[in-house]
Amino acid sequence: MLLQTAFNTLIPHELRSYLFHLIRKWFFKPHPNGLLTLVFDDNSSGGYARNEIYDAAEAYLATKISNKADCLRVTKTPGNKNLILSFEDNEKIYDEFKGVDLSWRFHRNTGSDPNKPTPEKRCFHLTLPKQDKDLILGSYIPFIIETVKRMRNNERVLKIHTIDRYSGGKWTNVNLKHPATFDTLAMEPSLKEAVIADMERFRCRKDFYKRVGRAWKRGYLLYGPPGTGKSSLIASMANYMKFDIYDLQLSSISDDSELRRVLLATANRSILVIEDIDCGGDLPDRKTAQVCNNPKFCFRFHSVSPQETTFDAVFLVQTSNANHNAYTRKPKITLSGLLNFIDGLWSSCGDERIIVFTTNHKDRLDSALLRPGRMDMHIHMSYCTSQGLKVLVQNYLGRDGGTHKLYGEIERLIEDAQVTPAQVAEKLMTSDDADVALDELLNFLMVKGGEATETTKTDSEIDEECD
Numbered sequence: 365m366l367l368q369t370a371f372n373t374l375i376p377h378e379l380r381s382y383l384f385h386l387i388r389k390w391f392f393k394p395h396p397n398g399l400l401t402l403v404f405d406d407n408s409s410g411g412y413a414r415n416e417i418y419d420a421a422e423a424y425l426a427t428k429i430s431n432k433a434d435c436l437r438v439t440k441t442p443g444n445k446n447l448i449l450s451f452e453d454n455e456k457i458y459d460e461f462k463g464v465d466l467s468w469r470f471h472r473n474t475g476s477d478p479n480k481p482t483p484e485k486r487c488f489h490l491t492l493p494k495q496d497k498d499l500i501l502g503s504y505i506p507f508i509i510e511t512v513k514r515m516r517n518n519e520r521v522l523k524i525h526t527i528d529r530y531s532g533g534k535w536t537n538v539n540l541k542h543p544a545t546f547d548t549l550a551m552e553p554s555l556k557e558a559v560i561a562d563m564e565r566f567r568c569r570k571d572f573y574k575r576v577g578r579a580w581k582r583g584y585l586l587y588g589p590p591g592t593g594k595s596s597l598i599a600s601m602a603n604y605m606k607f608d609i610y611d612l613q614l615s616s617i618s619d620d621s622e623l624r625r626v627l628l629a630t631a632n633r634s635i636l637v638i639e640d641i642d643c644g645g646d647l648p649d650r651k652t653a654q655v656c657n658n659p660k661f662c663f664r665f666h667s668v669s670p671q672e673t674t675f676d677a678v679f680l681v682q683t684s685n686a687n688h689n690a691y692t693r694k695p696k697i698t699l700s701g702l703l704n705f706i707d708g709l710w711s712s713c714g715d716e717r718i719i720v721f722t723t724n725h726k727d728r729l730d731s732a733l734l735r736p737g738r739m740d741m742h743i744h745m746s747y748c749t750s751q752g753l754k755v756l757v758q759n760y761l762g763r764d765g766g767t768h769k770l771y772g773e774i775e776r777l778i779e780d781a782q783v784t785p786a787q788v789a790e791k792l793m794t795s796d797d798a799d800v801a802l803d804e805l806l807n808f809l810m811v812k813g814g815e816a817t818e819t820t821k822t823d824s825e826i827d828e829e830c831d
């Protein structure tokens with residue numbers, strides 16, 4: 365006992381470990397069955413979906429970086445307090461699980477030809493004694509996934525992902541620091557409560573969706589004139605649910621297979637947003653050049669035979685700057701490709717997904733998009749109401765408007781004037797002085813109210829505003 369105490373006191377911990385390591389190495393054959401290497405690529409299924417284990421390993425191993433590391437990448441994103449450390453090619457990281465020594469190695473492959481940039485491939489190699497394979501796959505890997513889940517929940521920084529053509533059509537992301545919340549949103553209180561209740565119900569219904577045989581996803585269609593808060597509502601939903609946003613620009617997708625690839629690469633607990641999904645309306649002839657109010661894309665519905673109806677989408681490319689209407693067609697994604705993802709077989713690839721479409725013209729949407737069960741909730745974002753006004757005055761002037769002498773008159777005019785919350789917000793921002801800001805808003809409403817009584821807005825005027 366004396367010797368042991370002396371040994372422990374006199375020999376430093378590091379030296380003791382090293383001595384034990386040497387003894388083990390010389391007297392015991394460490395891995396009687398040899399070593400096994402497991403490879404975790406950043407993408408699984410041939411590049412379709414993210415590899416959850418790779419993502420988890422990346423976050424987990426970042427906490428295991430030792431002082432012996434030779435080369436590390438250091439990044440810091442705005443809004444993130446901590447530095448993010450990641451690995452450089454060939455970096456080794458050691459870990460230990462239930463007495464088993466494990467070694468990880470990071471590999472990055474950017475292709476050998478600098479003139480031919482290929483999408484970067486990254487992977488981790490995990491080397492372990494063969495006899496511990498079951499322990500590592502059955503306990504260690506789930507332990508890493510759970511640990512990372514806990515870490516992320518504790519310090520969740522929301523991200524907004526978008527497709528960057530320069531990164532090989534892969535999603536890239538930045539932190540989402542949108543300040544919109546349901547509290548700051550000017551919206552009818554009953555509608556607001558209904559949306560929140562719907563999302564809450566969705567969140568806790570994992571078993572319900574399984575029982576009734578449906579994919580665990582929810583679709584929302586937001587429609588209304590520009591500036592009524594559709595994008596703000598999406599940000600509020602993301603902040604409320606703590607879900608990342610995947611902002612998909614359909615115009616950046618070349619065909620259905622690319623659409624499938626990018627949609628499969630979205631993570632669970634996320635909101636997929638497709639903004640301005642307006643229909644171009646029925647177009648008579650597929651071969652002729654098309655004109656569409658939305659120059660990005662347009663869905664068209666055409667009958668192959670009386671029994672069969674198909675949908676397709678055309679991408680409209682402006683051919684000359686001089687002629688705004690001259691668009692040529694180029695095959696793009698099909699509506700069925702998109703709908704299959706929302707509702708069809710592909711929809712089961714993922715859990716806890718929210719899909720949001722927005723449009724300024726609900727009437728232009730194809731009936732296939734509107735049919736029951738596809739978009740679970742249709743949310744009309746309307747012009748500013750007196751309830752909305754109350755929220756905006758509180759947001760922008762930091763006071764209850766009801767106590768101001770001009771408020772009654774403003775409240776009386778607000779609904780008839782048909783102004784958007786964005787317009788009201790703009791007037792309220794003209795001054796920090798409530799007298800000046802409310803006076804500005806009142807004058808604006810009187811002018812608008814006058815216009816509104818002279819002419820009710822025609823469709824083409826609304827189109828003009830939207831475009």
Ligand SMILES: Nc1ncnc2c1ncn2[C@@H]1O[C@H](COP(=O)(O)OP(=O)(O)OP(=O)(O)O)[C@@H](O)[C@H]1O
Nearest residue numbers: 548549550589590591592593594595596785786789
């Ligand atoms: N309902 C609202 N509540 C609070 N603020 C709003 C609301 N609607 C609009 N705003 C303000 O107006 C700005 C524009 O709103 P937003 O982008 O959400 O409108 P939108 O309906 O998405 O418009 P678009 O159809 O042009 O995309 C927001 O940044 C916000 O400040």
Ligand SMILES: [Mg+2]
Nearest residue numbers: 594595596639
């Ligand atoms: Mg918007």
